[in-house]
Amino acid sequence: MSLHRQSYFSNHPVLRTRDLDEARFKVSQRFCDHRLDVSNRNSQLSVTHNAVRGQHLSVNYLSYGAEVTVDPGELGSFYLFQMPLSGKASVAHRGDEMTAHVGVGTILNPDRSALLRWGESCQKLLFQIDSAHLETVARNLTGAPPPGPIRFDMKVDFTRPNGKKLQRAFAACAAAIENGGLFQRPLSGSDLQVEHDLVYALLTLQRSNISHIIARSDGGTRPRDIRHALEFMHANLAEQITVLDIAAAAEVNVRTLQKSFLRVFQKTPMQVLRDTRLDAAHYLLHARRDVPSVSEAAYSCGFSHMGRFASYYRTRFGHTPCKRM
Template identity: 65%
Template structure:
């Protein structure tokens, strides 16, 4: 997005992609050299940002999005929701949209920033709980990136960034895998990071019965070629996402999306093993809902021990 030593240019361009904010240099001498990379999906955007100088950033209230910050180097002092903390490579932060923030970045600080649209996050929360929200979702600010849920969150965000670098995610027109990645990231934030609705999420598993699970499974097999999501499956089975996930884990030892992927792979395997007129690998992949041939081949080999092109 920008490579500049000009403070006003940096503020103008980063404001357009993130949100309007005040940006000030700290101290006299400045080695300011702003680097900002950004990729936007439908409800999520991933950003890399480095200032190269000590700066103060005052965005006020973010308004329309949550911001998950993963420091890659250096540190930043942050004030938010009446708390103060220092973000480091071991401790990330989540900023809530309806509370002000003030950030002091050190000259060696660089961050990976994940913007999550407020409306989309609330929609995912409602699909998890199967009920209206009591009010705005507010996360705890600090995210321990070194163990447990925080480490898992960081791993997912870094995997997303790597997917972007590899050209697998958010490359122009949005594909089904992009929308699934967005849903997965929003779901992970809600289930892994403590918030004021964590207790509602924890109580939302009402234990699915076998009939509901069978309906979900039938929906999966009837829509193998379609870009269906977790929310689509739960809606078809008339249960919330949390109940759906717990039910599949209890009965199959897998998540619904793992069951979907394996069903797609099994169908592709059947097609490629046909004695007469088997389809090409790409035809089999696309007809079974895979839009990325490299990923399809990798999953296929993992499941069957050989590449789809080696199928006899």
């Protein structure tokens, strides 16, 4: 799969600079504090950084235009999935060292240090995934909290079947953003579904220290009716849909759907729908920009009764709904 182009997300610029200190400061704001050095003093730094943010995931295009060394130490609060578009980068992580290029990507884990050496012509798509969100998806997938920090194998081979699937999924996300079909403001249920699906793909396709738990849990083969039901829910958060509508979309009868949801989530389909709506409303009220009123957030996520919305919200999040100041 060819992903290379001049740049991605040029309508969402973060940084254009030739100054080393500015590059270190601005990139640190988006990722984490790190050390940045130009390897060849005679090289001219030329940084291009574009980025688009969802709720639990941000997608970045980054090029330094010179050979640089990046030392972030431990990432802390996020995983970083790196897809090179051109050039090469040496990556040291978890005691291993490898060279990333268009055929091989990498995943960096939050609690292990990393050291990266970008080649002069190296350009990458960087997917920054909140570790708390990844752990939530893993818990839903396996039916139990992870026994400890989730750690992926660093190397993602895009020439092998699972690596190809991951590359296609994340490349499709980048293409949808580039075409204006994803992560526009305000975020929609479809955006949240894409974030979930990308993390689900990572957990089920990339080897990690919980791969054996996922294999035993049957989560890696979630029933077709569950998948279709969830897709229908996310696409219709604002609509007054019923369990009959959800069952029809999943192409099963209501009893079968109820049993599937109770087995996988220990909740009914309507309880899962309500939680999904509450999560979407919570995000809207805590967005960085264009924050709606509480009533607007409630109505846009399918709640028509403000009293019940406030009660459900308090139960789920421990406080009444309010806009982030």
